[in-house]
Amino acid sequence: QMQLVESGGGLVQPGGSLRLSCTASGFTLANYAVAWFRQAPGQEREAVLCISSGSSGGTTTYADAVKGRFTLSRENAKNTVYLQMNNLNPDDTGIYYCAARYYCSPYGPDEWGQGTQVNVSS
Numbered sequence: 001q002m003q004l005v006e007s008g009g010g011l012v013q014p015g016g017s018l019r020l021s022c023t024a025s026g027f028t029l030a031n032y033a034v035a036w037f038r039q040a041p042g043q044e045r046e047a048v049l050c051i052s053s054g055s056s057g058g059t060t061t062y063a064d065a066v067k068g069r070f071t072l073s074r075e076n077a078k079n080t081v082y083l084q085m086n087n088l089n090p091d092d093t094g095i096y097y098c099a100a101r102y103y104c105s106p107y108g109p110d111e112w113g114q115g116t117q118v119n120v121s122s
Helices: none
Strands: 003-007 010-012 018-025 033-039 046-051 059-061 070-075 080-085 094-101 116-120
Touching: 003 094, 018 033, 018 094, 018 116, 033 070, 046 070, 046 080, 059 070, 080 094
Parallel strands: 010 116
Antiparallel strands: 003 018, 018 080, 033 046, 033 094, 046 059, 070 080, 094 116
């Protein structure tokens, strides 16, 4: 069964950092682009970042607000993609989701996992 699980969320103070994980089971995540999305309270889900598959592994940023603060990386041995979030602010609060795609796209899948909750508050 193909499954993605997000983890690593929590409560952090403004200016702090978190690293979220997107771990796959049942398939090889390295063969797919992985996009991260987030949904703030009362708002629609938005695309944040995407890392391409293959050796190029380039990152596409969809949300201007995260430029220079959020980065993506892969750890293929763990079948995992990480979202490193630095200098967090309250606007980054929300549920974060990942999705495996054939190529990077700001459009999400039809079905979503549970996501991981990020709260940025003092």
